[in-house]
Amino acid sequence: MNDDELNQLRQDTATALYLAKGADRDVAEVRSELRAHRSVLNALREDQVDLRHEMRDGFAKVNDEFAEVRREMRAGFKAHAEVINALREDQIDLRGEFAAMRVDMQHGFSTMSVGMAQITALLTNEINERDDD
Template identity: 45%
Template structure:
């Protein structure tokens, strides 16, 4: 066999190996493509979930803010009503005190007058 034929035989072997390597690379590339596609599907699903979670959190944040506002308004109203009741109660106690003072004065005058006529 001549040197040329030997070199040609080696090149043919190398080309055959290169074809096998290329076929294997195509198989691997196809598998990688399928895996990437599957990962994209999962990534989209995760992204949708995160967007839904964010929307829920935003809605809940708004609801919490509304509840806080309602609660503050309710406490302010209750405080105002209690202050009004406090004023009414003080006014009532003042009237009762004046009435008791008047009753005591009348009783004292009556008992004093009764004591004077008894003696």
């Protein structure tokens, strides 16, 4: 190898060494940026996991509250149905009582009508007898 080739080889080696050091710095920078990105992504993941848990807990609470409202409504409907059924029974009882009272009143009016007819007949007889005297 002659001196020119040796100088060229040294120059190429120096250039390669310079490029290798620059590449090493670039790789270190890229690794640092990747670590930073990974850290940000992990933080986002943790936030997302926390939000998912909060959302699930919130939905579970809403579901529990809806279930409680549903139970209260059903209990209220049942209580109202019992009241309505009691009112229906009372109405049926009242119809029976009114029917019995109607019969009693009709009987009473009939009796009174017969009594009034007898009183009218007695008064008419009394008046006729006085007129005859």
